[in-house]
Each structure stands twice: as structure tokens, then as C-alpha cells.
């Protein structure tokens with residue numbers, strides 16, 4: 001109704017300014033035409049804006065547009081990085097066509113000027129989808145889940161409250177489990193693979209945070225005999241991110257890993273459930289971690305025999 005009022009007002013104002021020498025018949029016609037054009041604009045304004053914004057992003061030539069579509073999705077990743085693995089597994093699980101571009105962290109490839117253009121934060125993972133660039137693994141997973149129709153709903157449900165609960169775990173993850181496990185594993189075991197010394201004190205601080213995070217996961221999100229976080233029967237992107245993080249424990253000394261996980265049977269079962277639900281991609285993508293584990297183990301053995 002209000003659109004009509006605006007259309008009438010505008011068309012009348014427009015017709016007032018029409019040349020007085022135009023015949024009344026033509027004036028009525030022009031007034032009516034103006035009225036309908038304005039009314040149509042208001043009715044379809046959203047579609048109109050959509051169309052304009054679509055064309056705004058179109059490259060100038062059809063060839064360029066084709067090239068852009070051919071560019072497809074590129075995932076810049078290093079499989080030794082836990083968030084990188086989560087994204088690769090997610091794409092494989094959901095039949096998302098992508099090109100994996102290896103950014104070797106141990107060779108400092110994330111600090112090159114070329115990669116800085118992809119992710120100015122100089123970290124993996126990052127993606128380029130056509131012309132669109134994105135970093136931060138959680139944001140990437142949400143983007144992929146929402147933009148590829150092949151992704152099953154359970155990964156990042158359409159239901160707002162289920163989605164919010166998953167987001168809440170993901171936000172918590174960064175400052176807790178990831179912060180704790182990442183610090184513990186890197187400074188307690190992985191650093192030599194990157195040419196850096198171990199740091200027992202920093203590793204211990206990380207371990208404390210990791211242990212309290214494990215208890216919280218069990219207490220808040222793995223209640224009862226639920227197979228996945230939040231009592232879900234199928235995994236979400238939160239399950240994938242957190243379990244990929246915990247997989248880092250593979251590279252610490254096996255007995256120590258056993259001591260850490262031994263009191264957390266629910267965590268162990270949940271990790272197995274995620275592995276099974278994402279088979280065979282989970283094991284394939286984690287292959288590099290088992291190679292790293294073997295290298296670090298032989299290094300540890302050498303150090304202990306030299307002592």
C-alpha cells in the first residue's frame with residue numbers, strides 16, 4: 001500500500017514538470033507509465049538490488065568470468081596443521097571439489113609474499129573460492145557448509161539454536177582446548193621438527209589447560225552415552241575441529257599420551273566415533289602425523305641413548 005502512495009506521489013510530481021504542450025492523452029499515458037515503473041521497482045526492489053550487485057562483481061568479459069569459475073576452490077594447507085586437516089577432511093567427506101595447495105610450514109612457505117596475499121596473517125589454513133579469500137578455519141568451515149549444497153545438515157545445521165551451540169563450542173575451542181593442546185604438543189614434542197628447541201615449562205602450562213579442557217568437554221558436551229558433542233548422533237564441524245586438535249597427541253611420547261587419555265574414556269570413545277564417521281578420509285589425511293610421530297620418536301630415542 002505504501003509503495004503505491006509513493007508511486008502516485010512521484011508520478012504526479014513527475015507529470016507536473018511535463019511540458020504543458022504535451023496533449024492531455026499523452027500526459028495521462030506518461031503519468032501511468034511512470035506510476036507503474038515506480039511501483040514495479042518497489043515491488044521487486046530486492047531482486048533489482050540483487051541483480052545490480054551480481055553485475056557489479058562480474059568481470060568485464062565473459063572469458064574472464066569463465067576463468068573465474070574454472071579457478072574453483074583452493075585450500076592452502078599443511079597437513080601437519082590440525083585446522084588444515086579439519087578442512088581437507090570436511091571437503092572430502094562432502095564431495096566438495098577442491099585443489100589442495102601445500103604450504104610447507106617447516107620451510108617457511110607461509111611467510112612468502114605470495115602467500116601473504118592469500119592470508120595476511122601468514123597462517124594456514126586459508127581458502128580462495130573464485131575471487132573470494134578467507135582465513136580462520138572455523139569461518140572457512142561455516143562458509144563451506146553454507147555454500148555447498150552437497151554438505152549434509154548435521155555438519156552445521158540450519159536450525160538456529162543447534163547452530164549457535166556449535167558456534168559456542170568452536171569459540172570456546174580456540175582459547176581452551178586448542179590453546180592448551182597446541183602449546184603442550186608444540187613445545188613438548190613438535191618444535192624440533194621446525195628447527196626449534198623444546199620448552200618444558202611452556203609445555204607444562206599448555207598441558208594444564210588441555211587437561212582441564214578435556215574434563216570440561218566430558219562434563220558439558222559428552223554427557224550420557226552420546227556419540228558426538230551436544231548429544232548428536234552425527235558429527236558437526238565442532239566434532240571435527242576438536243578431534244583433529246586432539247590427534248596432535250599422537251606425536252608425544254606414547255606412554256605420556258596414554259597417561260593423559262587414560263582417565264578420559266568418553267573422550268577416547270568420541271575420538272573413535274569421529275574417526276569412524278569420517279573414514280577413510282580421517283586416517284588418510286592424518287597419515288603425515290604418523291610419519292612425523294615416527295621421526296620424532298627416533299629422534300627422542302637417539303637423544304636418550306646419547307645421554
Ligand SMILES: N[C@@H](CCC(=O)N[C@@H](CS)C(=O)NCC(=O)O)C(=O)O
Pocket residue numbers: 080081082083084105110122123124125135136137138
Ligand atoms: N585460528 C587459526 C589458527 C591458524 C594457525 O595457528 N595455523 C598454524 C598451523 S596450525 C600456522 O599457520 N602457524 C604458522 C605460524 O604461526 O607461523 C585457524 O583456526 O585457522
